[in-house]
Amino acid sequence: MLELRPNCECCDRDLPPDSPEAMICTFECTFCRACVAVNLGGVCPNCGGGFVARPIRPGALLAKYPPSSKRIHRPDGCAGNVEAT
Ligand SMILES: [Zn+2]
Ligand SMILES: [Zn+2]
Secondary structure: OOOOOOOOOOOOOOOOOOOOEEEEEEOEEEHHHHHHHHHOOOOOOOOOOOOOOOOOOOOHOOOOOOOOOOOOOHHHHHHHHOOOO
């Protein structure tokens, strides 16, 4: 089952379970759509794999299968193509 991580590892923006902006790799490294396209060039900085859109878990199931609340933020991992801000 997906963890449904709550944020983008790169820019730390919130990615709620119903966000169409969330993208994941096969290990569920989680990024927003903008970071995948602009900063990562579609390649996961942690494992080198590609991304797919994260499936949205139906709201009724979130109570029984809650999303992860553990934020993972690794700005270094995606800084290769980005100006430090
Ligand atoms: Zn991002
Ligand atoms: Zn990955």
